[in-house]
Structures are given as C-alpha cells and as structure tokens.
Amino acid sequence: MSLDYSKELTLVQGNMTMADLDNAIAKPMDTKPNKNYFIALAFTSSLLLLGVIAVSLTFYYGIGEWGNNQPVGWAFDITNFVFWVGIAHAGTLISAILYLLRQKWRTAISRFSEAMTIFAVICAGIFPIIHTGRPWLAGYLIPYPNAMQLWPNFVSPLVWDVFAVSTYFIVSLLFWYVGLIPDFATLRDRTVSKIKKFIYSLFSLGWRHSNRDWRHYEKVYMILAGLATPLVLSVHTVVSFDFATSVLPGWHSTIFPPYFVAGAIFSGFAMVVTALVFMRKVFSLENIITMDHLDRMNKIILLTGSMVGYAYLMEFFISWYSGVPTEQYVAINRAFGPYAWGYWVMVSCNSIFPQLFWFRRFRRSIPVMFIVVVLVNVGMWFERFIIIVTSLHRDFLPSSWGMFYPTWVDFSILFGSFGLFFTLVLLFTRTLPVVTMSEIKGVVEGAQPSHYEGDHNA
Amino acid sequence: MPDNKKLHSVAALFNSVDEIISAAKKTTAAGYKKFDVNTPYPVHGMDRAMGMGQSKIGFVTLFFGLFGAAFIFLFMWWSFAVSYNIVVGGKPFLAVPAFIPITFETTVLFAAIATVVGMLAVYFKLPNNSHPLHDTDYMKAVSGDKFGLVIEAEDKQFDKAKVIEFLKGLGAYKIEDIYYPEQEKFRMFEPKFLLFLAIVAVATSGLTYVTLNKLMYITPFDWMDFQSKLTAQKGSNMFANHEGMRPPVEGTVARGFIPYPYKGQPMPVEVLSNPTIPTKQILELGKGKFLTFCSPCHGNFGEGESRLRGQFPVGPTLHSDKIINYPDGMIYHIITNGQNAMPSYAPQITRHERWAIVDYIRVLQRAQNAKESDLKAVNKESVSNVQN
Numbered sequence: 001m002s003l004d005y006s007k008e009l010t011l012v013q014g015n016m017t018m019a020d021l022d023n024a025i026a027k028p029m030d031t032k033p034n035k036n037y038f039i040a041l042a043f044t045s046s047l048l049l050l051g052v053i054a055v056s057l058t059f060y061y062g063i064g065e066w067g068n069n070q071p072v073g074w075a076f077d078i079t080n081f082v083f084w085v086g087i088a089h090a091g092t093l094i095s096a097i098l099y100l101l102r103q104k105w106r107t108a109i110s111r112f113s114e115a116m117t118i119f120a121v122i123c124a125g126i127f128p129i130i131h132t133g134r135p136w137l138a139g140y141l142i143p144y145p146n147a148m149q150l151w152p153n154f155v156s157p158l159v160w161d162v163f164a165v166s167t168y169f170i171v172s173l174l175f176w177y178v179g180l181i182p183d184f185a186t187l188r189d190r191t192v193s194k195i196k197k198f199i200y201s202l203f204s205l206g207w208r209h210s211n212r213d214w215r216h217y218e219k220v221y222m223i224l225a226g227l228a229t230p231l232v233l234s235v236h237t238v239v240s241f242d243f244a245t246s247v248l249p250g251w252h253s254t255i256f257p258p259y260f261v262a263g264a265i266f267s268g269f270a271m272v273v274t275a276l277v278f279m280r281k282v283f284s285l286e287n288i289i290t291m292d293h294l295d296r297m298n299k300i301i302l303l304t305g306s307m308v309g310y311a312y313l314m315e316f317f318i319s320w321y322s323g324v325p326t327e328q329y330v331a332i333n334r335a336f337g338p339y340a341w342g343y344w345v346m347v348s349c350n351s352i353f354p355q356l357f358w359f360r361r362f363r364r365s366i367p368v369m370f371i372v373v374v375l376v377n378v379g380m381w382f383e384r385f386i387i388i389v390t391s392l393h394r395d396f397l398p399s400s401w402g403m404f405y406p407t408w409v410d411f412s413i414l415f416g417s418f419g420l421f422f423t424l425v426l427l428f429t430r431t432l433p434v435v436t437m438s439e440i441k442g443v444v445e446g447a448q449p450s451h452y453e454g455d456h457n458a
Numbered sequence: 459m460p461d462n463k464k465l466h467s468v469a470a471l472f473n474s475v476d477e478i479i480s481a482a483k484k485t486t487a488a489g490y491k492k493f494d495v496n497t498p499y500p501v502h503g504m505d506r507a508m509g510m511g512q513s514k515i516g517f518v519t520l521f522f523g524l525f526g527a528a529f530i531f532l533f534m535w536w537s538f539a540v541s542y543n544i545v546v547g548g549k550p551f552l553a554v555p556a557f558i559p560i561t562f563e564t565t566v567l568f569a570a571i572a573t574v575v576g577m578l579a580v581y582f583k584l585p586n587n588s589h590p591l592h593d594t595d596y597m598k599a600v601s602g603d604k605f606g607l608v609i610e611a612e613d614k615q616f617d618k619a620k621v622i623e624f625l626k627g628l629g630a631y632k633i634e635d636i637y638y639p640e641q642e643k644f645r646m647f648e649p650k651f652l653l654f655l656a657i658v659a660v661a662t663s664g665l666t667y668v669t670l671n672k673l674m675y676i677t678p679f680d681w682m683d684f685q686s687k688l689t690a691q692k693g694s695n696m697f698a699n700h701e702g703m704r705p706p707v708e709g710t711v712a713r714g715f716i717p718y719p720y721k722g723q724p725m726p727v728e729v730l731s732n733p734t735i736p737t738k739q740i741l742e743l744g745k746g747k748f749l750t751f752c753s754p755c756h757g758n759f760g761e762g763e764s765r766l767r768g769q770f771p772v773g774p775t776l777h778s779d780k781i782i783n784y785p786d787g788m789i790y791h792i793i794t795n796g797q798n799a800m801p802s803y804a805p806q807i808t809r810h811e812r813w814a815i816v817d818y819i820r821v822l823q824r825a826q827n828a829k830e831s832d833l834k835a836v837n838k839e840s841v842s843n844v845q846n
Contacts, residue, residue: 154537155556170567182499186602190598206587206589209601210494211504211508227519230566448501449502
C-alpha cells in the first residue's frame with residue numbers, strides 16, 4: 001500500500017455527514033443499554049465493591065491489614081498511585097499536546113482519553129490518602145489556617161505531590177468540561193425527554209453556539225492546552241521526585257523525571273488503546289475512531305516503550321558507573337534477587353513485546369495490539385512495584401533487610417481500583433458523548449469554508 | 459404569532475458553510491452591528507467575516523497566572539520564615555529551588571480557573587438558559603448541522619420587513635421570528651418550595667449533628683482512644699494474680715529514689731548529717747517551703763501558733779531547747795518520718811528541700827536567741843562590704 005504523506009488522511013471515514021455523526025455519537029445516550037452492558041457493569045462494580053470492603057477493613061483495623069512492614073513501608077499503595085497517575089497522562093497528552101501540535105486526528109479520541117485521565121486521577125488520588133492510615137486527617141495537607149497554627153512542609157516532595165495531583169485533576173476537569181459545553185448544548189437541542197433536557201440545559205449553561213462566543217472559546221481551549229502541557233509533564237516529574245529526592249539506592253537518580261514521564265505516556269496510551277478497542281466496536285464508532293487512530297497510538301506506544309527500555313539499560317549502566325557498592329547491589333538485586341521474576345516481567349512486557357509494533361501488520365491487527373497493550377499495562381504496574389519494593393527491601397544495612405508479601409487486602413484494593421476505573425468508564429460511555437461532537441463536525445469533509453478570505457499564510 | 463410578544467430578532471438558516479461565511483460578510487458590509495452567527499462548530503475565517511479581531515482573553519490568563527505565582531511564593535516564604543519556622547534538611551527559609559514545583563502548579567491552577575470562570579461568567583454571561591433563542595427551531599438546527607445568522611431588533615438599522623428581505627437575498631432557506639419568552643413567575647412561598655427548604659434544613663442540621671457528635675467518635679475516627687492494649691489499672695487473665703500490671707521485682711529501687719535508712723524508727727540512735735551549707739539561696743528555698751508546708755501547724759516563725767484553730771493538734775514550738783539541741787539530722791528525720799500526730803512530709807518535699815527547711819529552722823532559732831556578738835558580726839560584714 002502506498003502512502004501519500006503530503007496529504008492529511010481523512011479523519012472520518014465512511015462518508016458520514018454531520019447528522020450521521022451526531023446520531024452515531026449520541027446513540028448510546030438515546031438508546032437503552034443491552035444485556036452485555038449490564039453484565040460488564042455488574043462485573044466492574046463487583047470489583048469496586050471488593051475494593052470498598054478492603055478499604056473499609058483497612059480504615060477499621062489499620063494499615064496492618066496490608067503486607068507493608070519495616071523496611072518496606074511503601075508497597076502496593078504507592079505502586080498503584082504511580083500506576084494510575086501514569087495512566088492519566090495519556091489523556092492530557094492527546095487532548096493538549098497533540099492539539100498544540102495540530103494533530104487533527106486526536107479529535108476523535110480526545111474526549112474519551114480525557115475522561116480516562118479524570119477517572120485515573122480519581123483512582124490515583126485514593127491511594128496516597130488511604131495509605132496514611134487515617135485518611136480523614138488528609139485535610140492537613142492543604143495550607144489553611146488551622147487550630148495548630150502550622151503550615152504544610154512546602155519543601156517536601158510529598159507536599160509537592162499534593163499540589164501537582166490536585167492541580168492536575170482540577171485543570172483536567174476544567175479542560176474536559178469546557179470541551180463538553182457545546183456538546184451538552186447539542187444534546188439539549190436533540191433530546192425529547194424532559195428530564196434529560198433539564199440536565200443537559202443545566203450543564204450546557206445555556207450555550208448558544210454563537211460565533212461571538214466561539215471566538216473566545218477557541219482561544220481558551222488553546223490556552224488550556226498550553227497550560228496543561230507543562231502541567232502534565234510536571235505531574236509525573238513531581239511524582240518521580242518522591243523517589244529521586246531521597247537518598248535510597250535505586251531511587252536517588254536524575255533519570256527519574258524523564259523516565260517516569262515516558263513511562264506514564266506509555267502506560268496511558270496502552271490503557272486508552274485497551275479501552276478504545278472495545279468501545280469502537282461496541283458502539284459502532286469504527287468510522288470515527290478508525291484503524292488509523294489505533295495505528296498512530298501504537299506508534300507512540302512503540303516510541304515510549306523504547307524510551308522506557310533505554311531507561312532500564314541506563315539505570316544498570318549508571319549504577320555500575322557510579323561506583324557506589326549499594327547502588328550496584330540494588331541493580332543486581334533487582335534483576336537477580338528475590339523479586340527478579342517481577343523485573344523480567346517488567347522488561348519483557350515493556351520493552352520487548354511492544355517491538356512488534358515496528359511492523360505495520362501488527363500495528364493494525366486488533367488481537368495483536370490488544371494482547372500487547374494488556375501486557376504493557378501489566379508491565380508498567382510491575383515497573384512501579386519493582387522500583388518501590390526492591391529499593392526498599394534491601395538497602396544499606398543488611399541487618400534491616402526484609403521481604404514484602406502482599407495480603408488479600410492489598411490485592412482487593414488493587415482490583416477495586418480497576419473496578420472503580422472501569423465502572424466510571426462504563427457509566428461515562430452511556431451518559432456523555434464519547435467523541436467531541438463540536439470538534440469532529442469541524443473536521444469532516446467540507447466542514448470548513450472552501451476558500452475563505454485571505455490566504456493560509458496570513 | 460401573537461402581537462403582544464416582543465420581537466427579539468429575525469433568524470435565518472443556511473445549509474452550507476460557504477453560504478454562512480458570505481452571509482456574515484454581507485451583513486457586516488450592510489452595516490448591521492447587533493447580529494450573530496450560530497454554527498455547530500467554530501468556522502475558520504468567521505471572526506474576520508464578522509469583522510471581529512483576536513480574543514483578548516489571554517490577558518486574564520497572564521494576570522492570574524502571575525498573581526498565583528507571586529501569591530504562593532510569598533505565602534510559602536511567609537509561612538516558613540515568619541509564621542512558624544520549620545527547619546528541614548538544613549534548607550534556608552527562602553528555599554527557592556524547593557519552592558519551584560508548588561509555585562509552578564499554583565500558577566497553572568490560578569491561570570486555568572481564572573480563564574475558564576472568566577470566559578464563562580464574564581465573557582459569555584453564562585449560565586443563561588432563558589435567552590430568547592433557546593427552544594426555537596433555529597437553535598435546534600444550528601445545534602445539529604445547519605448554520606444560522608440572527609439580526610437583533612435592537613440594532614439601529616433594524617426594520618423587520620427590510621431585514622427579512624435582506625436575509626432572503628443572502629440565500630437563507632428558512633427565516634424565523636424570535637420573540638422574547640414570556641416571563642415565568644415564581645412565587646416565593648409556594649408550598650413545594652417551603653417543603654424543600656424544610657427538608658434541606660432538617661437534613662443539613664441532622665447530618666451536621668451526627669457528624670460532629672457521633673461519627674467523629676466511632677472507631678476508627680476516635681483518635682485511638684480505645685486500643686486493645688493493657689493500661690495500668692486493667693485486669694488481665696494472662697498472669698496468676700489477674701493484674702494487667704506487673705509489680706516490680708523485690709528490692710527494686712526507682713530511678714532517683716534513695717531509700718531512707720531510719721524509716722519507721724521513732725528515736726533513731728544515729729541520724730544523717732546535713733549535706734547543705736546555709737547559703738542565701740538555700741535559706742530562701744527553705745523559707746518558702748517552711749511557709750508552705752510547716753507554718754500552718756507550727757506558725758510562721760515556728761513558735762507553735764497554729765492557724766488551724768483546733769482542727770488539728772497544735773504543732774509544738776520549734777524553739778524548745780530539745781529541738782535546738784537536736785542534730786540537724788533529727789529534724790530531718792521528723793520531717794521525713796513524721797512523729798506521732800505529725801505525718802511524714804517525704805512525699806511532698808524533696809530531700810534537698812527538707813535540708814533547706816532544717817537550715818531555715820536553725821535561722822529562726824538563732825533569730826529568737828540572738829546575742830550581742832551576732833550584731834557585731836553583722837556590722838563587721840556591712841563595714842567590710844563598704845570597704846570593698
């Protein structure tokens with residue numbers, strides 16, 4: 001197949017008109033869900049329930065329900081936190097960075113991946129709070145004039161984290177909502193149900209598609225994209241500071257910020273592809289979320305996966321090159337110590353399997369890409385686990401070495417977070433337009449004036 | 459259309475994007491000012507066709523971003539350096555590099571919130587669900603896939619017939635009159651509303667009560683008041699004597715505790731010797747303690763003038779020859795051990811303080827029986843003070 005790179009690929013296939021697009025996108029909201037939907041929802045919400053029970057037990061009896069111990073004070077809790085924050089990054093990358101890079105193909109998947117960002121940050125935010133053991137005291141992390149007249153320790157990376165993650169959540173939510181306003185207006189004007197109309201009117205705020213408003217709207221969208229871009233890079237950088245600013249061998253490393261950001265995008269794209277593969281099929285959106293989209297996302301997965309692989313090699317090299325015996329020992333211990341199996345799961349899932357995406361055939365094959373992205377998700381979870389647990393369990397003093405063994409509560413909370421995430425995703429697909437209607441209509445063939453005044457170079 | 463309704467505008471619908479662009483250009487050219495174009499998505503080139511420049515909302519972002527940065531930076535410095543000094547890892551109170559992450563995040567936060575809120579509330583004047591355009595066929599069409607243009611009645615050039623003619627000339631496929639909606643009236647004291655208010659009031663106060671008075675005190679929110687550990691007075695079946703607390707091993711001496719060797723002996727054969735020298739400091743201490751612990755029964759000067767007025771056997775005078783001739787250690791012994799009706803004061807008064815009291819009693823005794831020579835000694839002292 002010959003490709004003409006000088007021309008933009010058609011973004012929407014199958015000659016869909018704007019009305020077709022509206023109908024296709026609004027269909028999940030206009031029709032009653034079928035049995036499969038409820039089966040899926042039952043499954044994910046059962047997982048969620050399991051997580052809720054496990055978290056309640058943790059609150060009641062304390063952190064002792066987990067496998068955490070001395071010296072492994074951080075384990076599943078922070079692993080899950082970093083994992084979910086990482087997942088979140090894909091959405092912002094797609095909606096903000098690709099927007100600034102004028103990648104029009106992002107239009108079809110931006111809404112969905114932004115939603116995943118928000119849900120993933122929700123999942124992530126739970127973990128640092130519950131791992132304190134007394135989450136109802138987490139309010140002290142916010143600088144407010146409290147009875148003890150104390151302020152948070154602003155030079156602590158853990159407090160930076162609070163600021164970074166909460167800012168990220170708020171800005172993502174704003175970005176998402178701003179994008180949703182015109183769609184709410186469209187839904188408001190389409191629906192015949194009174195209740196839906198009330199809800200949509202409420203959220204559309206009375207938007208009128210006025211060009212006097214579009215003018216500011218587009219500017220604001222660009223500004224938000226411009227703000228979200230450094231923000232998303234800063235969030236995982238700050239998360240990596242939690243480790244990098246400590247003096248623990250295996251953590252104390254300057255490669256962490258870029259390494260974490262690449263890993264975050266990698267895992268996030270994998271998660272988005274995992275979900276998109278199902279969603280485009282179930283809601284028959286194959287003409288909007290096309291194979292070209294998946295192809296491009298797989299290319300980014302290949303790129304970031306290779307970057308992560310490079311970081312693994314670099315960590316090994318630097319630990320040898322540093323000449324610090326403990327540093328060297330930790331590297332060896334990661335690859336050949338008691339958690340070696342986890343290390344090799346991580347290396348193979350993250351750096352070896354994605355190499356299949358060098359081949360166009362595999363990039364465009366649903367079963368292959370599905371298996372690879374699921375493996376990437378597994379691998380990226382293990383990456384965080386390996387980073388956290390192997391550094392903690394054996395450091396400078398052999399007399400204080402130890403092992404971490406997870407309990408069933410640990411696993412339940414992990415599965416519960418997946419339950420929460422997918423429950424939210426399922427509810428989202430039925431309640432909000434999964435594709436940005438107002439944007440996708442703007443990129444169909446013939447949507448923009450054929451010869452508007454002035455030239456493109458003006 | 460009924461005549462009593464007020465006309466808001468005349469709206470025209472177009473089928474294609476090229477038509478709406480040229481319609482917008484011609485409307486601008488015809489001199490209409492109060493008109494608007496409604497399109498389901500932003501159309502490139504429309505701003506210019508309508509004669510509008512760039513949006514200036516970026517300045518809102520800039521201003522609030524800088525404000526957020528300055529605010530949080532100064533705040534961090536103030537809270538660290540002024541409000542409550544926290545020394546962490548030897549960092550200075552103005553730890554600029556360590557302040558950067560939070561300064562950055564807050565900049566973004568302030569800028570983003572201000573931009574979005576500013577756009578929605580100030581620029582768009584939203585929420586506004588009662589605009590005349592809502593719920594019209596026109597709005598439904600432009601929400602979907604049509605393009606619309608409205609000319610408002612408030613425009614200076616507005617003349618209904620002419621405007622309709624003009625819009626037809628532009629190629630509109632449908633023209634619609636838009637009227638102001640009838641004002642709906644809401645009565646303040648509608649029973650439904652009052653009921654709603656009552657429910658909200660009861661629910662809020664109930665929830666607040668339960669949260670503050672009950673929820674805060676159930677496990678696990680009870681600040682670990684109840685723990686499954688043994689406290690001093692609790693029983694336990696672990697040990698034969700069913701006491702949670704273990705008694706100390708026989709002969710255990712508590713830290714800082716020196717056992718008194720003559721305990722319980724009414725007339726010990728020998729007593730301790732006084733380890734103190736009656737300095738001014740010691741006498742002052744002894745005076746204080748004497749007035750606190752001894753004077754109620756023995757009088758302020760140890761003359762046996764009880765202030766207890768018969769509620770307790772009067773303490774005898776401390777100026778008797780017996781006491782004067784007692785060795786210091788004997789008075790110490792009486793304080794420590796008690797004597798007949800007088801209880802032991804060992805629990806209240808430390809060893810050092812007891813010796814200080816003994817010294818002070820000696821002072822009181824000397825003062826009662828002062829000799830001529832004592833005066834001389836005092837004078838000598840004051841003369842020598844002057845000479846120095």
